[in-house]
Amino acid sequence: MTTDLPAPGVFRRLAAIVYDCFLLFAILFVASLIPALLLSPEIMSNDAANNSVVHELNSPLQGSLYRFYLVSLIFIFYGWFWRKSGQTLGMQAWRIKLESSSGDQPSWSQCLIRLVVAIPSLGLAGLGYWWIWLDRDGLAWHDRASNTRLRSIPKAAKK
Template sequence: MTTELSAPGAFRRLAAIVYDCFLLFAILFVASLIPALLLSPEIMSNNAANDSVVHDLNSPLEGGWYRVYLLSLIVAFYSWFWRKSGQTLGMQAWRIKLESSDGGKPSWGQCLVRLAVAVPALGLAGLGYWWIWIDKDGLAWHDRASNTRLRALPKPSKK
């Protein structure tokens, strides 16, 4: 007997987003540290004058290429998790699963559309997320646009 899983509420979605932001912050921190160390040898050596301040050092982490690098890591993070298991770490902790509208794994294209629409949905005071309270199916803007849906997974049964 299969039961239809319900859409998660706003609190669970927000909690999963916050949880994922902590993990993503750590990933982006390490991802920024690596090129900073490789491209700024003065950081690793004592060649910089002791009276210089950090913001006076040449920073390799500026400009468009750096932003593209970080954005590609964010896209890879979400897309990989969503394609692999339908869940990021935050979604696992809050028992939320992403699936295509047909019940399968979302495609790469669906993941990209979902991310592209989720940013303005969150940026407009979260209007695209709060939309779940109005939508008859409990879908946010990025759910509708990408033809995906979130499902609240039941608690595992105790043995």
């Protein structure tokens, strides 16, 4: 348990998000490329480059099913990291760890609530993050909603 460690500040949290966005972008790019290649055979043909403009090609990657696919991948990305070790790669780089308020690993439902509430928390000009400065426990909106908290991990002592 790391409940005695301090909560990270807003800027460390946002820096970890930026790190994670780079990795998540790459994952979503590959995840979009695979069905695009499988569902659009004209992309692979030589005639497509000569006879069509790229924006005129049929795009199978539209609609609710595709959006659900991408949102599911985002949830799996964060949920897997949070459930496995309490840290995404960005959180590891910035020495931040997620735990439930009891100090255990967060549950899948806590991960889902955290992710759903984090979207407006960041999307409303970051108000959910700036709230950390007003909250007595240093918690963001999604921390409160999901009954989780972030903790700063101290640097390891050099030998």
